[in-house]
Amino acid sequence: MLPSNENEPSRGTDPALWRGLTQQRVSRRAVFRMTAAGAAALGAGAVLSACGVSGQAPASDETGGTGGTGATGGTGGTGGATAGEDAVTKYWSGKKKTGKLTWANWPLYLDTAEGNKGKHPSLELFEKRTGIKVAYREDIQDNPSFFAKIRPTLAAGQSTGYDIAVISDGQVLSRMIQLGYLVPLDHDRLPNFAKYAGAKYKDPTYDPGNTYTIPYQAGFSGLAYNPAKTRRKITSFDDLLDPAFKGKIGMFGDAEELGNAAMFALGIDAKTSTEDDWKKAAEWLEKVKPNVRKFYEQDYVEALANGDIWVCQAWSGDIFQSNLSGTKLEFVIPKEGALLWTDNFLILKYAENPVDALMLMDFYYEPKVAAMVAEWVNYITPVPSAKDIVLADAKKSKGDDATYLRDLAKSYAVFPSDKTYGQVSTGRTLKLDEIDAFNAVFDPIFQS
Numbered sequence: 001m002l003p004s005n006e007n008e009p010s011r012g013t014d015p016a017l018w019r020g021l022t023q024q025r026v027s028r029r030a031v032f033r034m035t036a037a038g039a040a041a042l043g044a045g046a047v048l049s050a051c052g053v054s055g056q057a058p059a060s061d062e063t064g065g066t067g068g069t070g071a072t073g074g075t076g077g078t079g080g081a082t083a084g085e086d087a088v089t090k091y092w093s094g095k096k097k098t099g100k101l102t103w104a105n106w107p108l109y110l111d112t113a114e115g116n117k118g119k120h121p122s123l124e125l126f127e128k129r130t131g132i133k134v135a136y137r138e139d140i141q142d143n144p145s146f147f148a149k150i151r152p153t154l155a156a157g158q159s160t161g162y163d164i165a166v167i168s169d170g171q172v173l174s175r176m177i178q179l180g181y182l183v184p185l186d187h188d189r190l191p192n193f194a195k196y197a198g199a200k201y202k203d204p205t206y207d208p209g210n211t212y213t214i215p216y217q218a219g220f221s222g223l224a225y226n227p228a229k230t231r232r233k234i235t236s237f238d239d240l241l242d243p244a245f246k247g248k249i250g251m252f253g254d255a256e257e258l259g260n261a262a263m264f265a266l267g268i269d270a271k272t273s274t275e276d277d278w279k280k281a282a283e284w285l286e287k288v289k290p291n292v293r294k295f296y297e298q299d300y301v302e303a304l305a306n307g308d309i310w311v312c313q314a315w316s317g318d319i320f321q322s323n324l325s326g327t328k329l330e331f332v333i334p335k336e337g338a339l340l341w342t343d344n345f346l347i348l349k350y351a352e353n354p355v356d357a358l359m360l361m362d363f364y365y366e367p368k369v370a371a372m373v374a375e376w377v378n379y380i381t382p383v384p385s386a387k388d389i390v391l392a393d394a395k396k397s398k399g400d401d402a403t404y405l406r407d408l409a410k411s412y413a414v415f416p417s418d419k420t421y422g423q424v425s426t427g428r429t430l431k432l433d434e435i436d437a438f439n440a441v442f443d444p445i446f447q448s
Contacts, residue, residue: 092186092354101356102135104146104165106343109217110136111376122372126363132356140165143172150348154181159350164357166216168343169206169426170256171435173213176346178432182212183347189358190214192365200340200421201382205271206429213344214361217373218380219413220424221257221339224314224331226304234311237265237334240288249288250303250312253295255442257339258285260427261313264337270428278441285445295446304329317379320413324378324404331412333423340424342382374414375405387415 113119123134139162140146146167150160167173176182187194193214201215225234229248240249252258262281263270273281293309301318303309305327319331345361347354363369365382371389374381387409394405408414430438 088184088186091184092189095355097132097355097359098353099131099356100133100135101163101353101360102137102161103357103360104137104139104162106140106166107138109138109166109343109377111372122364122369125369125372126360130356130359130363132359134360137162140167143168143170147172147176151181154349157350159352160348162348163351163353164345164347164360166343167213167346169204169341169429171430173206173344173346174429174435175432177207177212181349183349183351183354184211185214185347185361186358189355190362190365192362196365196367196370196383196385198382198384198421201342204342205426207344213346214365215342215382216345216364217377218340218342218382220316220331220333220380220416221252221261221341222314222316222331222333223311223338224301224304224319224329225311226307226309226328227330228328229307229310234330234332235335237261237336239311240291242291245310246291247293248310249291249293250300250309251285251288251292251295251446252300252313253297253446255439255445256427257313258445259438259442260339263428264334264339267336271426273428275437275441278438282441282445285442289445301327301329316413317377320411321378333420338424339427340421341426375408378408378414380414380416384415390415 110120111122113121120136123136126132127134146165150162153160167176187210193210197214201218203209204213207213223234223237223239227233230245239245240251251261259278259281260270262284263273263277266280266284268277268281294303296303296312300309300312300314301322304312304314305322314331316331319329322329345364347357347361351357364373367383367385367389370381370383370386371393374386375390375393390405390409394402394409397405412420428438
C-alpha cells in the first residue's frame, strides 16, 4: 500500500484546464499504449522488418553500442550495454556547441504557457540562458512507430533530423541500445544529473551506468480500484483472483505489463527471470483471466470510474490526473511490489547537435526546471528536490492553484517517498534474441 502520508489529491478542476488548454489532457501513458499493444507483440525483428530492413546490428558503430565495436556485453543478462571510456572520448572529442537542436517528444509532455500551446516556459528559459534555439517537435505517438520512422535513416548512417528524443524503457529502447543507435553520454557534461538525480534513476538495469540515457519522467504500474464498488481495500495481486470480482477486473493488453505484474505476484525477480519463470507467470495470469472483463489499451480509468470494472492495472499518473477531475479512485502499489517505468532522454546516433542536446538534458535536472515540468505533466520527476520548489510556488499561489500545488507536492504520483520507492523496481530488460520468446509466452493471454 502507499504510505498514508502520501495523500490523494483533492477533488477539483483538472489543472490542464487552468493552464488554458481547450481540452483535457490525454494520459501520456495511455497514448503510449494506443498503438503499442499492436506492436507490443514485437518479435526480435518485428519493428525492423516493418521498416523493410533486417533485424541485424550494424557492422560497425562509432558509439560503442552492442551492435558495434568497442562495447562490452549485456550486464547481468539484462540486455543492457556499457560503452567503454575510450568510446565516450572518441565520440565527444572535437564536438562543439552549434546553437541549435531538435527535440522529439510526446504530445502534452512539457510545461506549456497559459493560452498558448506553442510556448513552453522551460524551453524559453533554456534558450535565453544558452543562446541555443530549440525546434521542439511533438512527433512521438508511440515508441514502435517512432523507431520504425527513424530506423531506416539510422541504418543508412544518416541523421534522422532529431538530436534528442524521449523513449520509454522496454523493448524498443533495448533494441536501440543493442543495435548501436544511441550516443554514449559524456557524464562530465551532466553535473546536474550527478547532483540532483534521485538514486532510483541512476544505474538502471536497462542501461547500466546511464551509459546512453537519463530519465525524463517516470511512473508506477500498479493497481487501481473503485472503493465504492469493491467495498474494501485492494492490497495484493491476489485480490485479482477473488471470485467476487468475476467480470470486474481490468488488465493491460501488453506483454511486458502483464508479464512483469505476474512475476511480482509470484515473488519472481523479473530482472533475472528465465523462460521457465515467464511460463509460471503466464499460468498465474490464466488463473486471473476468468475474472477479467477486458484487456485495456486505454480508457480503463473511465471504466473504473463508471463501475464497468472495479479493479484494474493502472499507471499512477493517470489516477492522479483523474482524481483531480473529480473521480474517487484509489491507486495502490500491491504488497508484492510494482513496476517503476521511465521515459528517457537519449541522443540519437548521427545527431548534428549533440553538445547542445547534452546541455538541454542537464538543464532539465535543475530543481527549478524540473518543478516547472512536474507542475504541468503530473508524472514522477527524477529530481526529488524539485518538491521544495513546488511547495514554495504553492505558498506564493492562492485558491485552487495553491491547493493543487500542495497536493502535487504530497502525491505519490510525482514525489514518491523513499518507502514507496522501496516497494518498486524496474522490470525485465530483454536481449534481442529473447524478445520473441517473451512475447510468445504472454501475447496469447490477451490476444485469445
